[in-house]
Amino acid sequence: MPVSTAHVATSRSSRYIKQLISHMGHKTTAELSGDGRGTLTFAQGTCVLTPSGDHLGMIVTAGDAEGVAGVQDVVTRHLLRFATQESLVVDWTEPVSGSSLQLVDPVVGDYLLDHCTPAGDVLDELVVKTREAAGDASGMQVSRDEGALLTMLVRLVGARHAIEVGVFTGYSSICIAQGLPEDGRLLACDVSDEWTSIARDYWERAGVADRIDLKVGPALETLRALPAEPYVDIAFIDADKENYPAYYEEIVQRLRPGGLVVLDNVFLGGRVMDPAYQEERHLAMRRLNDLIATDARVDSVMLPVRDGVTLARRR
Numbered sequence: 001m002p003v004s005t006a007h008v009a010t011s012r013s014s015r016y017i018k019q020l021i022s023h024m025g026h027k028t029t030a031e032l033s034g035d036g037r038g039t040l041t042f043a044q045g046t047c048v049l050t051p052s053g054d055h056l057g058m059i060v061t062a063g064d065a066e067g068v069a070g071v072q073d074v075v076t077r078h079l080l081r082f083a084t085q086e087s088l089v090v091d092w093t094e095p096v097s098g099s100s101l102q103l104v105d106p107v108v109g110d111y112l113l114d115h116c117t118p119a120g121d122v123l124d125e126l127v128v129k130t131r132e133a134a135g136d137a138s139g140m141q142v143s144r145d146e147g148a149l150l151t152m153l154v155r156l157v158g159a160r161h162a163i164e165v166g167v168f169t170g171y172s173s174i175c176i177a178q179g180l181p182e183d184g185r186l187l188a189c190d191v192s193d194e195w196t197s198i199a200r201d202y203w204e205r206a207g208v209a210d211r212i213d214l215k216v217g218p219a220l221e222t223l224r225a226l227p228a229e230p231y232v233d234i235a236f237i238d239a240d241k242e243n244y245p246a247y248y249e250e251i252v253q254r255l256r257p258g259g260l261v262v263l264d265n266v267f268l269g270g271r272v273m274d275p276a277y278q279e280e281r282h283l284a285m286r287r288l289n290d291l292i293a294t295d296a297r298v299d300s301v302m303l304p305v306r307d308g309v310t311l312a313r314r315r
């Protein structure tokens with residue numbers, strides 16, 4: 001389903017959203033949610049309006065490019081009519097389908113892989129081993145730049161207590177553990193004995209096995225059994241997407257002030273922006289991304305690293 005967005009520079013976004021919702025509510029379905037977002041639903045498609053201090057965010061989706069143009073036209077005309085005290089520039093992006101979004105240009109992707117700290121022999125060998133053992137599923141492994149980012153974040157936070165949800169063959173756990181001090185601990189959660197047996201082998205080879213406690217079983221049960229205290233310095237979530245909101249909730253309440261939760265795949269390959277995708281994992285990720293952006297417990301930023309990485313830092 002084609003999607004198009006516009007960021008309109010203005011300090012009056014909340015006011016415009018209320019005006020649009022109130023005015024268009026006479027002609028179409030118009031809803032204002034508790035966090036100030038507006039949704040206009042037309043026969044051709046929808047427009048979601050998001051308020052911000054310095055701009056109005058708009059996302060239009062429709063069945064085809066013609067429908068997108070129709071919704072853009074109605075919303076733009078009304079918005080410009082309400083903007084009597086300023087001259088707004090409404091510049092829509094070309095419509096693109098969520099599943100065909102090019103999140104990182106391959107040229108940029110290759111260039112940045114060549115410009116971060118080398119991963120080292122053990123991690124390079126683990127990439128090869130994972131490809132042999134897991135075939136197509138090896139795509140679940142974090143990339144070298146994302147691994148370097150994890151090590152960097154662990155060090156920047158000065159972490160001693162880390163949690164990982166989603167171990168697979170252990171690449172990201174090695175990156176996290178390598179950032180910990182000698183007496184640091186990583187609680188690594190996964191349901192698979194098969195994948196984590198490879199992880200154990202490579203943790204040994206990387207010299208970090210003594211810092212990692214592996215817990216095989218549903219991660220939600222493992223997290224719920226942890227002390228309900230703010231002792232966690234950093235957590236990395238990279239497992240079943242349907243459970244992300246529950247993982248986030250269990251972890252955020254255990255983060256110490258300044259502690260960080262890192263969430264992988266928050267774009268779901270671009271599908272999170274495209275309402276044509278309505279499976280449970282799409283709905284869960286959309287819900288969580290919206291929640292984190294307005295969660296008063298954390299400061300957050302979403303990075304276009306690979307498939308999207310959110311950093312949420314406990315206040």
Ligand SMILES: C[S@@+](CC[C@H](N)C(=O)[O-])C[C@H]1O[C@@H](n2cnc3c(N)ncnc32)[C@H](O)[C@@H]1O
Nearest residue numbers: 140141142166167168172190191218219239240
């Ligand atoms: C995307 S992979 C993790 C990749 C890993 N971070 C890496 O860098 O190699 C997702 C992992 O989550 C695990 N997983 C899926 N559902 C789970 C659950 N309910 N609890 C714990 N782990 C789960 C899978 O077994 C899989 O190994």
